[in-house]
Amino acid sequence: MSINQTQIKVIRKLLRSGATARVARLLQRIHPADVAELFSELSPPETKEFVDVLFTSRRAGATLRELPDGILQNVLEMISDAQLAVMLNGLPPDDALMFLNLVPEDRVAAVQEQLDPEQAFEIERLLRYPEGSAGSLMTPNVLTMKENRTAEDALNELRARGAELEAIFYLYVVDDAGRLTGVIPLRKLILSPQQVELRALMVRDPISANVRDDQEIVASLVTKYNWLSLPISDDDGVLVGVVTVDDVIDVIHEEATEDFYHLAGLDEEDRVFSPVMQSVKKRLGWTVFNLGTAFLAALVIGVFERTIEELVALAVFMPVVAGLGGNSGSQSLTVVVRGIALGELEFSSGLRAILKESTVGLLVGVVAGVLTATVVFLWKGNEWLALVLFLSMLMNMALGALVGASIPLILKAFKLDPALGSHIIVTAITDSFGFFSFLGLATLMFSLIGG
Amino acid sequence: MSINQTQIKVIRKLLRSGATARVARLLQRIHPADVAELFSELSPPETKEFVDVLFTSRRAGATLRELPDGILQNVLEMISDAQLAVMLNGLPPDDALMFLNLVPEDRVAAVQEQLDPEQAFEIERLLRYPEGSAGSLMTPNVLTMKENRTAEDALNELRARGAELEAIFYLYVVDDAGRLTGVIPLRKLILSPQQVELRALMVRDPISANVRDDQEIVASLVTKYNWLSLPISDDDGVLVGVVTVDDVIDVIHEEATEDFYHLAGLDEEDRVFSPVMQSVKKRLGWTVFNLGTAFLAALVIGVFERTIEELVALAVFMPVVAGLGGNSGSQSLTVVVRGIALGELEFSSGLRAILKESTVGLLVGVVAGVLTATVVFLWKGNEWLALVLFLSMLMNMALGALVGASIPLILKAFKLDPALGSHIIVTAITDSFGFFSFLGLATLMFSLIGG
Numbered sequence: 011m012s013i014n015q016t017q018i019k020v021i022r023k024l025l026r027s028g029a030t031a032r033v034a035r036l037l038q039r040i041h042p043a044d045v046a047e048l049f050s051e052l053s054p055p056e057t058k059e060f061v062d063v064l065f066t067s068r069r070a071g072a073t074l075r076e077l078p079d080g081i082l083q084n085v086l087e088m089i090s091d092a093q094l095a096v097m098l099n100g101l102p103p104d105d106a107l108m109f110l111n112l113v114p115e116d117r118v119a120a121v122q123e124q125l126d127p128e129q130a131f132e133i134e135r136l137l138r139y140p141e142g143s144a145g146s147l148m149t150p151n152v153l154t155m156k157e158n159r160t161a162e163d164a165l166n167e168l169r170a171r172g173a174e175l176e177a178i179f180y181l182y183v184v185d186d187a188g189r190l191t192g193v194i195p196l197r198k199l200i201l202s203p204q205q206v207e208l209r210a211l212m213v214r215d216p217i218s219a220n221v222r223d224d225q226e227i228v229a230s231l232v233t234k235y236n237w238l239s240l241p242i243s244d245d246d247g248v249l250v251g252v253v254t255v256d257d258v259i260d261v262i263h264e265e266a267t268e269d270f271y272h273l274a275g276l277d278e279e280d281r282v283f284s285p286v287m288q289s290v291k292k293r294l295g296w297t298v299f300n301l302g303t304a305f306l307a308a309l310v311i312g313v314f315e316r317t318i319e320e321l322v323a324l325a326v327f328m329p330v331v332a333g334l335g336g337n338s339g340s341q342s343l344t345v346v347v348r349g350i351a352l353g354e355l356e357f358s359s360g361l362r363a364i365l366k367e368s369t370v371g372l373l374v375g376v377v378a379g380v381l382t383a384t385v386v387f388l389w390k391g392n393e394w395l396a397l398v399l400f401l402s403m404l405m406n407m408a409l410g411a412l413v414g415a416s417i418p419l420i421l422k423a424f425k426l427d428p429a430l431g432s433h434i435i436v437t438a439i440t441d442s443f444g445f446f447s448f449l450g451l452a453t454l455m456f457s458l459i460g461g
Numbered sequence: 462m463s464i465n466q467t468q469i470k471v472i473r474k475l476l477r478s479g480a481t482a483r484v485a486r487l488l489q490r491i492h493p494a495d496v497a498e499l500f501s502e503l504s505p506p507e508t509k510e511f512v513d514v515l516f517t518s519r520r521a522g523a524t525l526r527e528l529p530d531g532i533l534q535n536v537l538e539m540i541s542d543a544q545l546a547v548m549l550n551g552l553p554p555d556d557a558l559m560f561l562n563l564v565p566e567d568r569v570a571a572v573q574e575q576l577d578p579e580q581a582f583e584i585e586r587l588l589r590y591p592e593g594s595a596g597s598l599m600t601p602n603v604l605t606m607k608e609n610r611t612a613e614d615a616l617n618e619l620r621a622r623g624a625e626l627e628a629i630f631y632l633y634v635v636d637d638a639g640r641l642t643g644v645i646p647l648r649k650l651i652l653s654p655q656q657v658e659l660r661a662l663m664v665r666d667p668i669s670a671n672v673r674d675d676q677e678i679v680a681s682l683v684t685k686y687n688w689l690s691l692p693i694s695d696d697d698g699v700l701v702g703v704v705t706v707d708d709v710i711d712v713i714h715e716e717a718t719e720d721f722y723h724l725a726g727l728d729e730e731d732r733v734f735s736p737v738m739q740s741v742k743k744r745l746g747w748t749v750f751n752l753g754t755a756f757l758a759a760l761v762i763g764v765f766e767r768t769i770e771e772l773v774a775l776a777v778f779m780p781v782v783a784g785l786g787g788n789s790g791s792q793s794l795t796v797v798v799r800g801i802a803l804g805e806l807e808f809s810s811g812l813r814a815i816l817k818e819s820t821v822g823l824l825v826g827v828v829a830g831v832l833t834a835t836v837v838f839l840w841k842g843n844e845w846l847a848l849v850l851f852l853s854m855l856m857n858m859a860l861g862a863l864v865g866a867s868i869p870l871i872l873k874a875f876k877l878d879p880a881l882g883s884h885i886i887v888t889a890i891t892d893s894f895g896f897f898s899f900l901g902l903a904t905l906m907f908s909l910i911g912g
Contacts, residue, residue, distance in 0.1 A: 168652070290821050297828070304784040304785060337726065
């Protein structure tokens with residue numbers, strides 16, 4: 011299936027000639043995820059035409075939910091409140107909510123008034139959960155049964171309700187109060203003798219997440235146990251929804267992007283094709299912060315202006331000390347941030363990680379320091395300069411590793427995002443300390459030689 | 462379920478007192494993924510004891526496959542070839558292969574000789590596919606049927622073969638030559654009238670991956686279409702296996718780790734708790750490379766030693782120009798590498814991305830340049846120095862963005878990993894060019910003022 015350039019050309023031509031019925035027929039043979047890819051190729055008038063085709067062929071919901079947020083926002087502006095309400099009525103509540111989150115506040119109220127009362131109620135329920143929580147990810151349509159029913163009952167119920175259910179990989183067993191007591195994989199339900207009671211088939215006390223748990227917890231549970239969906243309970247243990255593995259995959263991508271972006275000092279909404287002025291605005295904050303840290307390093311150098319006047323070669327090797335220290339810090343930062351994200355590193359083992367990274371930084375620093383000192387001695391013939399470089403490099407590389415490994419763990423202890431200990435902060439420290447140790451030792455050296 | 466510190470203590474106590482039967486009983490109530498977590502808490506003799514319990518209770522395979530590679534390698538050394546062969550016979554071939562990949566070459570042959578012939582044959586088949594290919598990820602146990610069979614036939618077959626099948630989310634329909642012609646979700650099979658022929662239920666010409674496709678392609682298809690498994694075909698279109706969504710999740714984590722690590726100049730095997738000397742060895746390569754780039758920057762400064770002698774304040778502001786340029790480059794690098802990984806950026810739109818990032822870099826550079834020039838003018842009262850800083854900063858930040866955005870796209874064009882355009886390479890360029898433009902302009906300024 012998929013979609014190629016020739017097919018795209020055909021569809022654009024049909025759209026321009028107004029042959030919407032033929033476009034609708036073509037679309038039936040293409041997966042919504044592929045149809046969504048068409049959008050980035052269409053001009054605004056073609057987009058308008060195309061959206062109308064999607065609505066008349068009732069494929070708007072399934073297709074539009076595959077669009078990236080940026081394009082989707084533009085498309086939503088093209089359709090009326092009534093159209094939007096019709097589309098949202100046909101979607102699972104969690105998908106409908108995803109659309110509403112992209113619509114301006116005042117429009118949300120207008121659209122909600124035109125929704126089916128049941129759908130409006132379900133969406134309202136989901137709206138109580140903060141963005142990024144298990145509750146905001148889940149679909150409330152779950153197949154549940156009491157434990158005294160049989161496998162046959164369950165399969166019959168499934169046949170009756172199948173169309174409205176998004177996730178039917180597991181049957182969840184609940185008690186009279188709706189509390190989760192067991193889970194049965196659909197596969198086991200089919201493979202078992204049909205008259206067996208569910209209580210005999212179910213795995214008892216399955217792991218669930220709380221509605222308010224962070225989506226990262228949901229993702230790590232699904233990753234760890236290889237499940238297709240995770241049940242979500244409220245504070246009373248009542249089953250209120252499930253998060254499916256496809257949503258978990260989106261969360262994993264999103265969380266990785268967040269870490270990449272935070273490490274580089276970027277805002278998550280600053281994407282490769284965001285409008286230029288939006289990207290500029292988003293980057294100014296961290297850039298001004300970075301200017302501050304760069305001036306701090308400049309101040310440190312300023313203190314030693316007279317030392318540099320005495321030996322300008324010092325200015326030549328400043329970037330070697332600072333650069334290698336910064337790189338050592340970035341490496342430890344990356345190893346620890348990734349270790350936390352993958353669950354390889356618990357808080358209890360944090361000290362061990364810091365110690366290990368610092369040792370590695372020190373040892374790599376010794377090697378880099380020896381190499382540098384040798385080259386500089388051969389180049390400049392100054393054994394004092396070589397010694398100062400050696401000492402300041404190993405100190406700065408060990409410090410870089412120590413700081414790079416510590417910052418994410420400290421941030422985690424304060425329940426902040428570990429990746430916020432970005433490269434900018436680590437290099438601010440290795441720059442300033444690098445210049446201080448290098449130029450400070452050089453000053454000391456002059457006073458020793460001079461005296 | 463899960464496992465907590467108290468439970469861990471109980472199990473360790475039972476192990477030390479030799480009450481292995483009681484440990485075995487406890488383990489039946491714990492998920493293998495949780496049992497695996499125990500390992501990091503056990504001493505070597507406890508581990509040996511524990512592995513024996515896992516083998517006698519036939520839970521070794523399911524539990525050990527959840528272990529991180531580092532711990533698993535140690536455990537595999539504790540068990541005999543015969544034990545290992547028994548365990549591998551009970552696992553799907555793809556999982557068995559995962560174990561064999563962690564065993565030294567000479568031991569592989571010894572173990573393979575003791576495997577069931579069927580299992581040895583299946584593993585041999587998988588061994589033909591390179592690591593990281595769709596073939597190496599797939600399980601060859603797939604449920605397939607001809608299109609003239611009925612839904613009832615399919616469910617009966619499923620009941621008969623269910624136990625040996627790992628992935629039964631879809632029924633794959635094949636022609637007489639075994640070529641994939643359609644797919645039917647298990648759910649549809651259950652919900653349909655039982656006498657309907659499969660040809661009437663199936664979605665025709667489903668998307669599949671080739672056995673030699675990279676695992677990234679598999680992951681992006683499953684992410685895009687929200688599937689639970691992806692069929693894998695050979696060059697003749699014959700269905701040879703499926704990759705399931707849980708393996709795809711592992712691939713997504715792995716690929717993100719690879720990008721994080723390559724950006725920071727790290728080898729993937731250099732993990733948070735790798736042995737110190739292994740990490741040191743792995744980091745030396747990039748560190749020596751980084752030393753080379755740092756000396757390049759030093760050489761650039763060396764050219765301008767006489768200019769610095771004339772105005773030592775230049776040395777003070779060198780890190781501002783270099784640091785901000787490097788940060789601008791890192792930001793564009795991250796945006797583009799992540800854009801490629803998430804499929805937001807095709808090669809055809811690469812030029813647009815480079816242009817956009819360069820514009821953003823230039824505009825942010827103008828703001829940062831103006832701020833810097835103002836501060837420096839107020840601090841040093843030197844309008845020429847302020848002007849030189851302004852110009853070199855906006856040039857270096859625009860260049861950083863240009864280089865940061867271009868390198869990953871160029872690497873991709875040469876079929877290399879886009880993230881290999883690591884921070885080290887980008888900052889090498891922004892450091893050298895930053896010093897060159899700043900000190901070069903300053904030299905020009907002196908000759909103008911002087912003349």
